[in-house]
Amino acid sequence: MNGLLIDYEYCTNCQSCEVACKEEHKIPVGQWGIRVLTDGPWECSDGKFNLYYIPFPTRLCDLCAERTAKGKQPSCVHHCLAGCMQYGSIEDLAKELAEKPNQVLFVPEPYSY
Amino acid sequence: MKLFKGQGTRDLGKPWRFEEDGMTVTRGCAWSPPGCHPVGCGIKTYVNGAGELVKIEGDENHPITGGRLCVRCLTMRDYVYNPDRILYPMKRAREDRGKNKWQRITWDEALDLLAEKVAYFKENYGAESILMQGGTGREGGPMLPAYAQAAIGTPNASQPLSGYSCYIPRVAGTTYVLGAAYPEMDYAGGLHGRYDDPAFEVPELLVFWGKYPLPTNGDGMFGHSAVDMMRRGSKLMVIDPRVNWGSARADYFLRLRPGTDAALALGMLDIIIKEDLYDHDFVENWTWGFEQLSERAAEYPPERVAEICGVDADLIVEAARAYANAKPASIAWGLAIDMKNNAVQAGHAIICLEAICGNIDVPGGQLVGDVNDGLELGFGWNELGKELQGKILGLERYPAFVTFILNAHPDTVLDVLETGEPYKIRMVGFEDCNGLAGTDCAQPERWEKAWASTEFNFGVDVFMTPTIMAVCDLFLPLSTTVEHDSVVYTHYGASPVMAGAINKCITVGEGKGDSEILYEIGKRCCPGNFEQFPTYYDWLSWNRLGNKRAFEDLREEVVHQKVETLSYRKYETGKLRPNGEPGFNTPTTRVELWSNVYDHFGEDPLPYYEEPKMSPVSTPELMEQYPFVLTTGARTYCYFHSEGKQIPYLREMNPDPLLEMNPADALKCGVSDGQWVRVSNPYGSCVLKAKVTQAVYEGLVHAQHGFWYPEAEGEAPTLFETYRSNVNILMPHHEVGKLGMGAPYKCLICAVEPIAENYDTDMKVIWERYGNPAPRNS
CATH class of the missing domain: 3.40.50.740 (Rossmann fold)
Structure with a gap:
C-alpha cells in the first residue's frame, strides 16, 4: 500500500501540487485532486504566529497510478517547491515519519473513474 | 545527490532532447513569457508528432530547481494556447x-x-x-x-x-557604495556540489528584509533555496510588516511599519558598533568612513528606532546581536527597500550592515559578481x-x-x-x-x-x-519561452550562478522572442550597430554569453554553472576592479560607508532616515480622514505583476484583487470578510475585495497590485476594467528621493469603506473562455 508523506512544517503554500495535479489529470476549475488547506495566521499567547499549510488529497486522487507505473513520482510530489512531499510504501514512509515531527501520512483510497 | 526528498529521478542523465511515448522531450530553462525574473528553472517540454505542446514538467537534472516547478510554468500550455493570445502582427x-x-x-x-x-x-x-x-x-x-x-x-x-523604485535604488547603492554587482544571498547556485560543496558554508542566519523570495524568485534568486538552507540548519529573521510563512517560522520577526527600513538598519548598526560586534579586520582594511558612520548611527538609539518602526526595542537589540554574531549571515533584501522616497539610504545602510559584519563575498554571505559580470548596459x-x-x-x-x-x-x-x-x-x-x-x-x-x-x-x-x-x-x-532560442542568466548576469539555454521546441503563430x-x-533602424552580428545567434551569443561560448553549445549543456568565475573574497584578488588591483570598484577602493559619490551628487554621504511623506507621523492632520497606513504589491505565486489573469488555474488561486485588513479594523469599518470595499486617499480611489486576516496588524492594510480583467470589454473607455482595482491611482506622481530614485508605493495612507456592489469573478466564465485550450498554430 502506498501513500503520501507530507512534511507540513515546510509546506509554503506554493500550490504547485494543486496545479500540477490539475494539469496532469485535466481537472476543471472548482475541483481538485489535492488541495492545500490553510490554518492561520493567528497569534499565539507568546506573540508568535501559527501558520500552517497542508496539501490534502481529495477523493479524485489516484496517487498518479499511470505515472508511478512508469517509475515517475506523482506529479504533485515531483513539482513541490519546498520538496515537502514524498511518495512511497507506507512501511518506508512510516519510518520517515518516525524520524521527524510535524509530518502527516495520507493513504488516499484510489478513486475509480 | 538528492537535495531534498520527493524529487523525481527517472530522467536524470538524459540528453537535452529525447523521445518518450511517441513524444519529443526537450530540456531547457525558462525565462519569459510568461513573466518571471531570470531564474532559469529547469523544464521538460513534451511535444507530440503534430508539433503540439502536450505538457510541461520540471527537469530533475537542473542543479538548482531539481524538478521543482511553480504554477506559472506548470500552466504553460494554458498560456501558450490561450484563445486571447495574439499570434501575428x-x-x-x-x-x-x-x-x-x-x-x-x-x-x-x-x-x-x-x-x-x-x-x-x-x-x-x-x-x-x-x-x-x-x-x-x-x-x-x-x-x-x-x-x-x-x-x-x-x-x-x-x-x-x-x-x-524597483531594484535600481538598491543597485545604485551597490554600484556607488559597494563598487560591485548586486550582493545576493549566496545559495551555492554556481557550485557543482551545491550546499555540500566544500567551498560553501550554510549560513547560520538568513534574513528576509523587505523581500519574500519564495513566491517571486526576486531578481533571479530561486526563492526556495532559502527553504533548502533552513532544512540544513539556517535560522531565519524576517523584517516585514506582514505575517507570511517565513515570519511564522522565524526566530526573529521584526514587524516594522512600512517605509521605516532605513531607521531599523541604522539602529542595528548603532547596537553592533557600540557593543563591538563588528568585523574589525574587514572594517579596517576594506571600508571607508567607519567613524562617521558610527556617529550617524549613534543618532538612532534603540528606543528612538523602536518608536519610529513600531518594533520592540529589546527585539531590535536581539536582532542586531543575532545578525552580527551569525557567521555567516545572509540577507535577501528586496523591493520594499526601493519603494520609499529615501530608498537609496535604506539600501546604503543595509550594505553597511553586510560590510561591517564581514558578510560581503564570503561563502554563505552576500555573493557578488566579478567586474566582468553585470547588467547588459551601454550597447x-x-x-x-x-x-x-x-x-x-x-x-x-x-x-x-x-x-x-x-x-x-x-x-x-x-x-x-x-x-x-x-x-x-x-x-x-x-x-x-x-x-x-x-x-x-x-x-x-x-x-x-x-x-x-x-x-x-x-x-x-x-x-x-x-x-x-x-x-x-x-x-x-x-513568443513564449518554449517558442524561441535564447539565454537566461541568473540576476541579469550580476551573480556568478548560472547561464541556461532557453530551447525552442514549438512554433505557435508568428511570435518572436x-x-x-x-x-x-x-x-x-540602426544597421551600423548590428553589422557585427550576421545572424540572430551571433547577437545572442554576444549579448547574453559575452561570446564566451556559442549558444549551440549551451543548448546541449542546458545549464552552465559559472564555476570558472565563481570565487569568494574577490576584493582580495583584484576581480572586482577593471585594473585587476585588490579592493572594491569605488573612488577609495573600499566599501564606502561614507560615500564620495553621494557627496559629489549633493546627497548626504551617510545613510539617514526620512519619514514617509504621508504617514501618522508626518501628516497627523490627514489621519482622521485616512486612518490606515497602506502598503501594496505583496507578491503571489500565481501572478507575475499584471500577468496570468486569463489562465484559469492561476486565476482560481486569486480570482479577485484583495485588500488585507486586520479583524479589529474590519469590525470598526463595518467590513465583512469577502466584502468589496472602496479604498481612497487624496490622490484617488479604487475598489478591492476585503480579506480579513491577522497577516496585517491593526492600522495597516495591504492592497494587491496589477489586476485587470481580460474577460471584460477591451475597448476604451472600459479597457478591460484596468482602473477598477488599480491601487496605483492612490500613488502620487513625482514624489521621489533626492537623487530621483525611490517612491512611496509601499508606504501610503488611505481610508476604507464597505460598498454594496459585488465584483466577484465568475470562474465559470473564465473556464468556459480559457479552460483546457485546443492547440493553436496560426
Whole structure:
C-alpha cells in the first residue's frame, strides 16, 4: 500500500501540487485532486504566529497510478517547491515519519473513474 | 545527490532532447513569457508528432530547481494556447486607438512601418522625440536601454515606474557604495556540489528584509533555496510588516511599519558598533568612513528606532546581536527597500550592515559578481554621440540616476509628455510594459492621456493589454519561452550562478522572442550597430554569453554553472576592479560607508532616515480622514505583476484583487470578510475585495497590485476594467528621493469603506473562455 508523506512544517503554500495535479489529470476549475488547506495566521499567547499549510488529497486522487507505473513520482510530489512531499510504501514512509515531527501520512483510497 | 526528498529521478542523465511515448522531450530553462525574473528553472517540454505542446514538467537534472516547478510554468500550455493570445502582427489607424479595429499584417510590413516612422521622427524632430517604455522581469527588461539606444537610436528609455523604485535604488547603492554587482544571498547556485560543496558554508542566519523570495524568485534568486538552507540548519529573521510563512517560522520577526527600513538598519548598526560586534579586520582594511558612520548611527538609539518602526526595542537589540554574531549571515533584501522616497539610504545602510559584519563575498554571505559580470548596459550609448546623450530626459536634475543606469528618469518622462518641454515626445514603444494595469504607473490615467497624445506608438506583448489597446497603433507578437532560442542568466548576469539555454521546441503563430525582435528592429533602424552580428545567434551569443561560448553549445549543456568565475573574497584578488588591483570598484577602493559619490551628487554621504511623506507621523492632520497606513504589491505565486489573469488555474488561486485588513479594523469599518470595499486617499480611489486576516496588524492594510480583467470589454473607455482595482491611482506622481530614485508605493495612507456592489469573478466564465485550450498554430 502506498501513500503520501507530507512534511507540513515546510509546506509554503506554493500550490504547485494543486496545479500540477490539475494539469496532469485535466481537472476543471472548482475541483481538485489535492488541495492545500490553510490554518492561520493567528497569534499565539507568546506573540508568535501559527501558520500552517497542508496539501490534502481529495477523493479524485489516484496517487498518479499511470505515472508511478512508469517509475515517475506523482506529479504533485515531483513539482513541490519546498520538496515537502514524498511518495512511497507506507512501511518506508512510516519510518520517515518516525524520524521527524510535524509530518502527516495520507493513504488516499484510489478513486475509480 | 538528492537535495531534498520527493524529487523525481527517472530522467536524470538524459540528453537535452529525447523521445518518450511517441513524444519529443526537450530540456531547457525558462525565462519569459510568461513573466518571471531570470531564474532559469529547469523544464521538460513534451511535444507530440503534430508539433503540439502536450505538457510541461520540471527537469530533475537542473542543479538548482531539481524538478521543482511553480504554477506559472506548470500552466504553460494554458498560456501558450490561450484563445486571447495574439499570434501575428497587427496595425490600427491612429484615430482608432481604444477600438478593436486591428488589422493583421506581415512581419515585414510591421517592421517596415516601424522603421519608416522611426526614420520620419528622427529626420523631422530628432531621435530624442522617440521614447521606449519597458516592463520588468521578462527577457525584454534588461534589454530596454539597448532597445532604445542601439536598435532605435534614441537616448530615451524608461520604465514608467515612479522613482524607478524597483531594484535600481538598491543597485545604485551597490554600484556607488559597494563598487560591485548586486550582493545576493549566496545559495551555492554556481557550485557543482551545491550546499555540500566544500567551498560553501550554510549560513547560520538568513534574513528576509523587505523581500519574500519564495513566491517571486526576486531578481533571479530561486526563492526556495532559502527553504533548502533552513532544512540544513539556517535560522531565519524576517523584517516585514506582514505575517507570511517565513515570519511564522522565524526566530526573529521584526514587524516594522512600512517605509521605516532605513531607521531599523541604522539602529542595528548603532547596537553592533557600540557593543563591538563588528568585523574589525574587514572594517579596517576594506571600508571607508567607519567613524562617521558610527556617529550617524549613534543618532538612532534603540528606543528612538523602536518608536519610529513600531518594533520592540529589546527585539531590535536581539536582532542586531543575532545578525552580527551569525557567521555567516545572509540577507535577501528586496523591493520594499526601493519603494520609499529615501530608498537609496535604506539600501546604503543595509550594505553597511553586510560590510561591517564581514558578510560581503564570503561563502554563505552576500555573493557578488566579478567586474566582468553585470547588467547588459551601454550597447549603443556611445554610438548616439554627445549631442543625443545630452538630451536624455532627467540628466540635469537626476544625474546620479541617469548616468548610472542610462535610462531616462520615469517621473520626468511623464512631465515631458504632458508639457512638451524641453521637447515633444512623438512616438512611444512599449516592450513588455503593461503600465496601465496597476503595475507601475503612478496616476495611471494621467499616463494614458499623455501616451495618447503622441503621433505613433507600438507595443510588443503576448496578449492585448489595456495599455496597448488604449494607445498603440502597431502590435508585435511576442513568443513564449518554449517558442524561441535564447539565454537566461541568473540576476541579469550580476551573480556568478548560472547561464541556461532557453530551447525552442514549438512554433505557435508568428511570435518572436524579445531578443529577436530587438535584433530585427536594430537591423532596420540602426544597421551600423548590428553589422557585427550576421545572424540572430551571433547577437545572442554576444549579448547574453559575452561570446564566451556559442549558444549551440549551451543548448546541449542546458545549464552552465559559472564555476570558472565563481570565487569568494574577490576584493582580495583584484576581480572586482577593471585594473585587476585588490579592493572594491569605488573612488577609495573600499566599501564606502561614507560615500564620495553621494557627496559629489549633493546627497548626504551617510545613510539617514526620512519619514514617509504621508504617514501618522508626518501628516497627523490627514489621519482622521485616512486612518490606515497602506502598503501594496505583496507578491503571489500565481501572478507575475499584471500577468496570468486569463489562465484559469492561476486565476482560481486569486480570482479577485484583495485588500488585507486586520479583524479589529474590519469590525470598526463595518467590513465583512469577502466584502468589496472602496479604498481612497487624496490622490484617488479604487475598489478591492476585503480579506480579513491577522497577516496585517491593526492600522495597516495591504492592497494587491496589477489586476485587470481580460474577460471584460477591451475597448476604451472600459479597457478591460484596468482602473477598477488599480491601487496605483492612490500613488502620487513625482514624489521621489533626492537623487530621483525611490517612491512611496509601499508606504501610503488611505481610508476604507464597505460598498454594496459585488465584483466577484465568475470562474465559470473564465473556464468556459480559457479552460483546457485546443492547440493553436496560426
